[in-house]
Amino acid sequence: MTLWHLSKGQAKKTLRIEPALLSNDGSVARRWAEQGLGIVLRSQWDVSDAIASGRLVRVLADWQLASAPINLLVPVRKHRSARVQALTEFLETALKS
Secondary structure, eight states: OEEEEEEETTEEEEEEEOOSSOOSOHHHHHHHHHTTSOOOOOOHHHHHHHHHHTSSOOOSTTOEEOOOOOOOOOOOGGGOOHHHHHHHHHHHHHTOO
């Protein structure tokens, strides 16, 4: 059983979903949806290409998900490349607001 927490303006709904298929790998879940095996709950940026090409269609467009944290995982500082460090600093600055 999975809970989806959605909102539309002031309205809030929690949907209890009992999926026939379940994966903790987003790319697998997305492939299942593209194959017509069900609905996938994914970030807009993750499926924008599939929506643009018509492989997926957005449903419940008026409803939004509760926000979720973004985690950036990198090696410990002494093993971090200059490129990874630069990207980390850029993202920290860009996402402060």
